[in-house]
Amino acid sequence: MAYDQDLEWINDVDVATLSAEQQNAYEAYRTARKIAGEAKGKFEASMQKMAPSGKRLVFNYRFGGLSIAVADGVAAPKAKPKTNKPSLADFLASQANGGRGV
Numbered sequence: 001m002a003y004d005q006d007l008e009w010i011n012d013v014d015v016a017t018l019s020a021e022q023q024n025a026y027e028a029y030r031t032a033r034k035i036a037g038e039a040k041g042k043f044e045a046s047m048q049k050m051a052p053s054g055k056r057l058v059f060n061y062r063f064g065g066l067s068i069a070v071a072d073g074v075a076a077p078k079a080k081p082k083t084n085k086p087s088l089a090d091f092l093a094s095q096a097n098g099g100r101g102v
Contacts, residue, residue: 010091017087 051057056074060067
């Protein structure tokens with residue numbers, strides 16, 4: 001999704017601060033995403049058999065299409081998880097106090 005303005009994102013929202021309805025909807029989304037992620041993992045693993053020796057295939061699904069590239073190495077680097085979980089309410093309040101309309 002493209003935006004025509006600079007946005008300040010809140011990362012890793014504390015979901016426990018959301019309403020029960022919002023938490024339930026978010027959990028349903030996470031379940032569906034987990035199932036899709038497992039299918040994606042199986043697909044990508046099956047495709048690695050086609051990679052040249054010492055290389056790996058990397059995938060991009062932007063705009064619903066499939067793009068594949070060949071990268072050096074055989075394992076993808078892992079992202080490090082963040083531990084800070086601010087509440088959405090605190091973030092929105094800080095945005096309002098900082099002069100940014102939300």
